[in-house]
Amino acid sequence: MKDKKKKKEICKWDRDEIESSIDFLLEQARNANYACKKCGRVAETKALLCKPLSENKA
Structure with a gap:
């Protein structure tokens, strides 16, 4: 079930x-490297977010 969730953006x-x-x-959230520019959610991998922004670009 977790693998199915990973395919859909959080x-x-x-x-x-x-x-x-x-x-x-x-x-x-603990391992976050990316934040969504649209809603502010955070994730370790950018594929989980709809508008990812890397912490290196912030």
Whole structure:
């Protein structure tokens, strides 16, 4: 189930997806290298965000 979630950008997850994957989201936040320019979510890999911005470009 986690692999299926990784294919969809977390910016587009609904409330149920967020609640069922909270451990994954917390891990992504701890290891974040990217932030979404549109909604502010953070992730370790840019494929999980709809408008990723690298911490190196900030």
